[in-house]
Amino acid sequence: MKKLLLSMAAIAFLFTACDADKNEIVQEQQIDMSDFYVYTDADSDEAARAASDKKNNKACASMTVLNRQLNENPGLAKKMYNIELQTRKFIAGKGKPTKPGSGGGGGGDTDVDVAPIDDGMGVIDIPVYIHIIYPDGKDIKGSVTDDQITSQMATLDADFRNKNTSQLPSGTTFANDATDAGFKFTLITTFRHDDPKSSWGTNNSVKAAYPPVTPKTHMNIWVCNIGGGILGYAQFPGGNELTDGIVLGGDYFGNTGGAYGLGRTATHEVGHYFNLRHIWGDGRCRQDDFVADTPSSDSSNGGCPTFPSVSCKTADMTMNYMDYTYDACMFMFTDGQRNRMRPLFAPGGDRAAMAGN
Secondary structure (H helix, E strand, O other), X not given: XXXXXXXXXXXXXXXXXXXXXXXXXXXXXXXXXXXXXXXXXHHHHHHHHHHOOOOOOOEEOHHHHHHHHHHHOOOHHHHHHHHHHHXXXXXXXXXXXXXXXXXXXXXXXXXXXXXXXXXXXXXXXXXXXXXXXXXXXXXXXXXXXXXXXXXXXXXXXXXXXXXXXXXXXXXXXXXXXXXXXXXXXXXXXXXXXXXXXXXXXXXXXXXXXOOOOOOOOOEEEEEEOOOOOEEEEEOOOXXXXXXXXXXXXXHHOOEOOOOOXXXXXXXXXXXXXXXXXXXXOOOHHHOOOOOOOOOOOOOOXXXXXXXXXXXXXXXXXXXXXXXXXXXXXXXXXXXXXXXXXXXXXXXXXOOHXXXXX
16 A cells, blocks of 8 residues: 555656646747847948948947857857846746847837836846056056046946936937846956057957956956957857956046047946847847847947937937947936846856856
8 A cells, every 4th residue: 555655646746747847848938039149240240340441430349259259169159048048038937028129120119118027136236357458667557547447337337227317319219218227336356467468359368368357256357458449348148257258448448538438338348248239139120139128220320319310110229338329328228128137147147156146
C-alpha cells in the first residue's frame, strides 16, 4: 500500500511538473520575438557620415561597434536574444503587455500611450568608475577637470530622473511621454592616466590599455580622444566583460560648451549600455527600436529641429536622448524606454549584480 501511495504521488508530481513545463512553453509562445534583430545598417550609415564633411557631422559609434562584435563573437547574437526575451517577459509580467515596438513600417499614431511599469525596484543607484586618459605633461589633472566630472554626473542624474530644464519644441505632442527612468549615478573613483596616445578609435584599445574595474557591479566610463568625429560609444548588454562600459570624447564630457557640450553624449551612451537602440532603429522605417511610444523614423536628426520633423508618416521624437540632436535640444526618455531599461537590473537581468540583485 505504501509503495502504491508513493507511486501515485510520483505520478502526480510528474503531471504537475509537465503542466508547469507546458505553462512555461505557453508563456514563451506569447512573447513575440518576430521583430527582433541584432545587425543594423549602421556601417553604411557611418560610411556616409564620414564621407560628408560639409555639416561637420558628429556621431555615436555604438551600433558599428556592435556589428563588429557580432562578427567577432558568434555567441553574442544568442545572448542578446535571451536578454531581449527576458526583457519582454519582464514587461509583460509587470505591466500591460504591448507590442514591443512601434511597428517599424510607417504610419500609426505619433503619440502612443505606454504606462510605466511598477517593478518594485525604486530608484536604482549605479556605481561609476571614470578613467581619464590624456597626455598632460606635468599636471595630468589638467585634461578633464574635476568640475567637468561633477557636471557630467549631475547631468546623468537630471536626465535619468526627468529633471532636464530644456524646453520641448513648440507644438509637440510628446510632452506627456517624458518620464523619470528611475536611475541615479554615484561616482566611486576617478582614475587619471598620463598617456601620450593622440587618438584611440573605436576598437576598444583604450579598454585593453586600461581595463574595466569590476564591470559586473560597476559602470566604467573611459574619457579620451576617440577621433574621427565620434562623440562616444557604448557596449550593449551581453558583450564581453573585458570591454564592458562606455567611451566618451573629452570634448563632449560634462559641461564644455558647444553643440555637444552639455553632457548628453554620456546620457545617450548610457542609454545604449542600458539596452536602448537609436530612436530610428538604425534600419530605416523597416526596423524599430523595440519601444512602443517612440514613433518610427528613417534616420537620425541633427541640430535643433522645429516640430514636426516627419519621416515614416509620423512626427519624429527628435528631442529624445537617443537621437543625434544637439544637447540643448534633447529632453527626454519615454515610459516605454524606461520599461525597457529596468529589466536589466531585476533578478535574472544581465546587469542585476549592479543593482545588488
